[in-house]
Amino acid sequence: MNNYHEEEVLGKAYDSRLLKRLLTYLRPYWLYVVLGVFILLIATALDLVGPFLIKIAIDRNIVPKISTGLFHIVLIYFGVQIVQFGFKIAQTYLMQWIGQKVVFDIRIEIFRHLQRLSLAFFDRNPVGRLVTRVTTDVEALSEWFSAGVVSVFGDVFLLIGIIVVMISVNWKLALITFSVIPILAYIVFFIRKKIREAYRDIRVRIARINAYLQENLSGMMVVQIFNREKKNFNKFDELNASHLEAHLRSIFYYSIFWPSVDLIESIALALIIWFGAMFKYEGVVTFGTLVLFIEYSKRFFRPISDLTDKYNILQSAMASSERIFLLLDNKPDIVNPAAPQTLREFSGEIEFRNVWFAYKNNHDGTPDYVLKDVSFHLKTGEKIAIVGATGAGKSSIISLLCRFYDVTQGEILLDGINIKNLKIEDLRRYIGLVLQDVFLFAGTVEENIRLGNKDISLDMVTQAARDVNAHPFISRLPNTYQEPMMERGASLSTGQKQLLAFARALAFKPDILILDEATSSVDTESEILIQQALEKLMTNRTSICIAHRLSTIQNCDRIIVMHKGKIREEGTHQQLLKLKGIYFKLYQLQFKDRNIKSSAVSD
Amino acid sequence: MSIFLLIKVTNTMTLLKPLYRLNKYLREYKKDIIIGIILIIISDVLFAVLPKILQYTIDAIAKGIDLRQIATYALLLIGIAAIYAGIRFLMRKIVVGVSRKVEYQLRNDFFRHLQRLSLRFFVNNRTGDLMARATNDINAVTITLGMGGLLTISNGFIFSFIFVLMITTNVKLTLLSLIPFPFILFLMYFSYSYFYQTFEKVQEQFSSITDKAQENISGTRVIKAYVQELNEIDQFNELNQTYLKQNLILAKARGLMWSSMEVLFGIALLILLWFGGNAVMSDQITLGNLVAFTVWLGMLGWPIISFGWILNLIQRASASMNRLNEIMDTEPLIQDTTCTDHSIKGLKGEIEFKNVSFSYNEKPVLKNINLKIKTGMTLAIIGPTGSGKTTLTNLIPRMIDATDGAVLVDGRDIKCIPVKTLRNSIGFVPQETFLFSESIEENISFGVEEAIGEDIQWAADISTISHDLENFPDKFQTLIGERGVNLSGGQKQRTAISRALLRKPKILILDDALSSVDTYTEEKIMKSLLENYFNQTSIIISHRISTIKHADLIIVLDNGEIIEQGTHDELVKLRGFYAQLHRQQLLEKALEEM
Incomplete structure (x- = not known):
């Protein structure tokens, strides 16, 4: 229950020292991490194959109206789907496996460490707080290890993959499509920052509501005997209203965020159409390319906004790991002697x-x-x-x-x-x-x-x-x-x-x-x-x-x-x-x- | 299969029942909700129409129409996209905003309702549980109301609009490409209920881990004394192994579900490519049509995916609302009654207990108490723990009501005195001192509308807390609690005494309120209290004879009965419980001085 106030003290977003220490927990599983990244790489590549096959189908078969070969493409497409099915399962499972294993190790390490600490430590630290370290704090790391670390690579791969394919197919049209990225980046980072701030306010304010609520519940008898219901309600209302304000603020920015991303996507689409048509008339691009660009441009925006989500996960992992490491750094003050003596037969004196x-x-x-x-x-x-x-x-x-x-x-x-x-x-x-x-x-x-x-x-x-x-x-x-x-x-x-x-x-x-x-x-x-x-x-x-x-x-x-x-x-x-x-x-x-x-x- | 699904969905409809309470709140935002729904419909239309423009453009390019025309299409696309963005902005802001405003009101009402409930309720309900309801449950309801409501309405329209657009373009291609969709729907629904169940198991295991950690830390002494550390680690390890396994099962299921879904979507696209490609080649449809179809198929993905999620959301919200209703439907046990005389504005403070009995869970706590305390008198109560002392004093401000008999103030049954007036006349210092995390001044003036500085000083002087404040940096403005100064037990008790005195009460009740105060200070405070500033009737519970020896009347409670009563001198002569206690306390004092 004491965590309500702790919430108000948010840790640093990024601390390379903490991050390094966190990453050492991945060391026993480095082979699996490498394998995970490898699988991810293939799965991402396969993700890009689909639209490309459609491009080929359009250019080779549909537009020139040559039906032979279309079935082959459909078959290849199906094959890709099946392979991708396997890789996706493997990828999801492997990532969770790594995350859960690491978190398991950390949890056991904390517990083991607690066993070694002396009573003076337990006198100083309330039970609830220590339990939180073993449970909730570790859980926050779990999300980062299973959803954060490896899949960041996924987003980056996807982004790079799309860029590479687009440029190789038609670099001019590709550059035109990319021209909206600066605006998008600006909006993503600016609005995300605002949303993050609003979220922090929401967390702090709900913590205050909780603290006040808890106080009132524990002291309800005093409140009632002293006829303080009205005044305390007003105070509660005030806290509740400021929580609402933060929420409405986050809703406002969220309401701007997604429509803006969509609008930019549409602008990119319009650019592709306009320049695509121009290049088509010049004979530099085919219909297939046009469709490919339309498809890719849609996939292009997701990883960008995904990356900012990962940042939030990282932030809460940092806060939790800081608390966990603080606990792990407590040295037991009662330890075995370097060269213990033994009593052969203890007499009981x-x-x-x-x-x-x-x-x-x-x-x-x-x-x-x-x-x-x-x-x-x-x-x-x-x-x-x-x-x-x-x-x-x-x-x-x-x-x-x-x-x-x-x-x-x-x-x-x-x-x-x-x-x-x-x-x-x-x-x-x-x-x-x-x-x-x-x-x-x-x-x-x-x-x-x-x-x-x-x-x-x-x-x-x-x-x-x-x-x-x-x-x-x-x-x-x-x-x-x-x-x-x-x-x-x-x-x-x-x-x-x-x-x-x-x-x-x-x-x-x-x-x-x-x-x-x-x-x-x-x-x-x-x-x-x-x-x-x-x-x-x-x-x-x-x-x-x-x-x-x-x-x-x-x-x-x-x-x-x-x-x-x-x-x-x-x-x-x-x-x-x-x-x-x-x-x-x-x-x-x-x-x-x-x-x-x-x-x-x-x- | 679809009938089965329908049954499932109607089952979900009955889940909506507990949510009816929300009607009251939603009605207030009728205008916002109607505007919201209109905006949802418009935005869905625009959303569904966008690929159509793509279609025209591509077909125009195929025909070789001049660039100016294409530019018009491109601008139209941006125009519609801009309007769509604007509408979506408003829609989200309004609809989700309403849900948060409802949350705000719901939480306020929840709090207000809790304030009306009686002591008994708070004894039976744990604080943590009530907190969870006010936080998690209200939040679950809000999310369902906002995002859940928005998506449910929006998804329905999106689905219908796109379906209409597709079918008007080409019936055969529409039906063929939608073949995988029922499977996706089915997969989503069952996966979500499977996830939900598995997730519950995972949560259970997690709480076992929490319990084990809690037990281990609480039992450190025994564990260390019996050298059980390794065994404890083994046990903890085992619990975590199971947790790990369960989590991986969940991960496997999730991976399987998402991958299957992607394959099913892929198949839909495949069908489209094969049949659509052939249709273009045989000039049944244009290339633009085919591209539009691909985009539409992609657009249908999200509504389908969110289907399972929404059902899941409604399930949780329904359970949460049930938990909230449980509390909101609890009637307060103590309130004004039919005999309440609202013309009573003040009291003199004469108290009488007439054949008062009180039972808790069938167990008698007070048995047939008869007692009369005249205005201005000081009554002291002494007796072993659990003898019913606190219960007796709790009856006076009606924190609880007597099971039998009546408590009278100024000759009137307290049930006929307005609760507010009754409590206004009482200054109460409870056994467990409860102060709020505010400044000392705010705590002292807790029970009065407007406090004058002089009065606060006076009340602080009597309890001698003002003396301690000299050493605090901010004096009366010193914050107490976690974010301020931690007061000692005695300082807290003395602050609580000032708080009670500032009300200028006609009845002053001190429930073991000086237990943490040293004997010297205690004597000083007691001397002041006996001055009887407001001609108040005082009731003092104590374990220390020194606190109460000057009282006008002392009663000894044991097992809910008055076993001895009289003045200090009379009781000492009686050679009963009181006398023995007196002797023991003299011994303790002597021992302390050795």
């Missing part, structure tokens, strides 16, 4: 050593730290709970451990090795992450548990589901494990989604479990199922839980209390309660009365 982290800078340029000098150490198989108020920095710890972001200062170590020295894929394979909001994909239950991992068999999926108590509800679904998840699992309850996420984590057999516990409350029965599942999940695994349930906290060996980006307290539940500090207050706020309706308190 984790250490945060003086970690500082900021998502962004303050206005004065200093980092806006969300984690300040955080250090802690987890022995193999140890389980800790992290608690704290909203914004205390809990989630950042998780994100850093998964290397979604890199620390600003300090180190995170697995078995004593800095995670920056590990391959990202290896690091993440050690980890089983369960997030607060369970993200389900548009696939079956089975696919949502094993994701794309083909090493996880259906048996393993089922086993994982059994272990985390998800099996009973899954087997009650109409298609059990093959049940498709519609709309991100809208049909499942929060508790069920949670269990599904547990099954997913377990199926991947991670060495470390990271859990960002959901805050929303579930019914007692699900609560018990989740507790049991969690215990199972944490057995023999180094675990970090951002805990919102007392039972989860009690399952852990140790509690870390985060407050305003720092670790403020550390210890067991009983130890911390005795401190009567932050944990004591948090406990009263978040855990003690969890069953009361606390939604009024949170956020």
Whole structure:
């Protein structure tokens, strides 16, 4: 929806740097491009043969009234038609094929690139905008690649072909016919320019209408309560009227354009007739030539105005490619080390050593730290709970451990090795992450548990589901494990989604479990199922839980209390309660009365 | 075959039904339309006649007639061409112009109608969908009306005129050379419906690609955490492969259709060359006739080609108009009723809820609410999310109507007060602050006819937004939104409060309107509001006890019912929900200070 304003910023019409880069995508298909141009050349040539055959028929047979041979010409004509039929199909198909292939490559390249970009990038760019790059922008290129690049040659060939044939048949008459070209060129370029301007205004103004409409639709309640209907309608009317004005302007120029082109065509025709007749009487031209010129002059004007259409296609392709290349030029900031270290057998030991982290800078340029000098150490198989108020920095710890972001200062170590020295894929394979909001994909239950991992068999999926108590509800679904998840699992309850996420984590057999516990409350029965599942999940695994349930906290060996980006307290539940500090207050706020309706308190 | 085609065409006629609504608009341009049609007919006649001149010229040349005569023909040709150009210019300008003017009115009416619809409608209809109707659907209708209408009329005449001219020249040659035409027509029609279906499939696949991209980007964390990037690329690749394949099928079909059509045209020309050539040789027709025939055949190409396109256009326009009618035929749920007393010009602001219940989709949201708020009093509402607080306040300006019971203002059922007067007496600050992308001043004076500078300053002072404006380059003229300054949540809320206050309302409603404002500023604003400038009745929804503790009456809503009510002190003593909330908020405050 944000594109409405983007529309107003139109890119440059032509940029050789962009064009060069776009053309590199044709390189893998250069053979096909050459073939396409070749086929086009023949198809165009065949296009010119028809009128020439008629000329021959007139001069050899019809005028001198010699019927023998006419049938031969008709047969040749038919043959040409059939050959042309084949070439035309081949040409259309080949051009589309090249265009679609190239666009396919570009789309995959963008998608692949998106996979490599880090979360900081996705924080900065709204989903809608990125989706537009992969879809609409690429589609705009498609038109250019399939209708623009190669067929420009077609227009040029046709033009050259006609000129050559006309001149070779009768150069004088040809030059006379060409005499109207300057006027035509002037009209085409002048009026086309006006039309283009009008079109740009139309686009900008419809974008404004849309923006205003969207605003009014979203704020309709305010409009109505404040009795603003009339005033807002007037503003809308104003925008709508200016859109109409641009349209009427484009209609005006269009109305001039085609009749003018036709008129010039007729003037050319009149010139051919007049001079043709003169030359005929002088005996320099035949009737056939006259008819040939009449036919050719009609075909002559089409490619000229076609060429200007191609210019428009080029323009929108430029704008789209500029946006696409901008995205592709974003370098991933989290990359694999040049010489990655490998952990032979990961024991599950984790250490945060003086970690500082900021998502962004303050206005004065200093980092806006969300984690300040955080250090802690987890022995193999140890389980800790992290608690704290909203914004205390809990989630950042998780994100850093998964290397979604890199620390600003300090180190995170697995078995004593800095995670920056590990391959990202290896690091993440050690980890089983369960997030607060369970993200389900548009696939079956089975696919949502094993994701794309083909090493996880259906048996393993089922086993994982059994272990985390998800099996009973899954087997009650109409298609059990093959049940498709519609709309991100809208049909499942929060508790069920949670269990599904547990099954997913377990199926991947991670060495470390990271859990960002959901805050929303579930019914007692699900609560018990989740507790049991969690215990199972944490057995023999180094675990970090951002805990919102007392039972989860009690399952852990140790509690870390985060407050305003720092670790403020550390210890067991009983130890911390005795401190009567932050944990004591948090406990009263978040855990003690969890069953009361606390939604009024949170956020 | 042609009967079958006829059935197809009449089927298309029934598609025209939804388009009847356009009559209303077209009637306004009756004169333009009649002139347009006359121009179309004249231009078509001239168009069809031009080859005739060519014929005379060629025949004249064959006879060796002197050059002066030929010059006359050439000049005649240019003359007719010039007139033809002039007429076509006018015709296009008028006919296509009418379609755009109708578009303008249609869009205006669409907008005006949307303004009359109630909140419920906007909850049920997504903004994106309504936008698509206002843009794409209206555009589809316009194009059909303009170019579609023009071509339909024009093509019919062109076809008939040329046919008449051909047949009067030579019957046999006409019939023979037109043999391929029914095939072309048939080919066009079926190709277009095939393209349409295939194209729909391609579009579906395209939206699958869009969905996948959307899912992938939204699920980045999970994908990265489970190292699923390659698998995602595979899936995306597969979707794109299918899309590629479908597109190529379409390309193949298109190539086949166009090439076949060209061959069929070629055959027509071939027939003409053979039979026409022989006819010239046996002096049945002149060479000029033959040339004229070739040109006419060429001229028939475009009307035939556009035939399939037009049918397709009408199909789409009909579907689009249906979608527009759906909205335009929706009756507004909330409007003045039979009991509305239009003599009511102002209100004092006393509010009473009498056994008010409200259900949404059969689900009760408010249950039997009874409440009386005297003029000048401040009522505070507190309660968990989803307890019905916003619904309760939405009933007062009649954004929604109660399912049961009645809301009374000044002792009168609000259904009997003109909606305009009722809303005019209310200053409302909604939960989700909505400001327009205009200047701050325009936003503050949004709800009043004429705003005086002093009043704007006053309203801005009370919400303390004027203090923030000092740091903005253009002060009150600062533009907000995408093309201007991005206000913080608190600044937006405070602007919205000024907007409500400037109306000098008799009823002031604040729906959680200070949630993003810091506690210090909040206290300042609340203090000002309690001054009761217009002796207004105030209703304040909040999650923070600090906001509402000074209210005359506090009610606690839960599950659509009032579970506790009284003053702050009374409620704290009650040891119920309110007291617990109070304790928690004290804890939070203490925690924040650690």
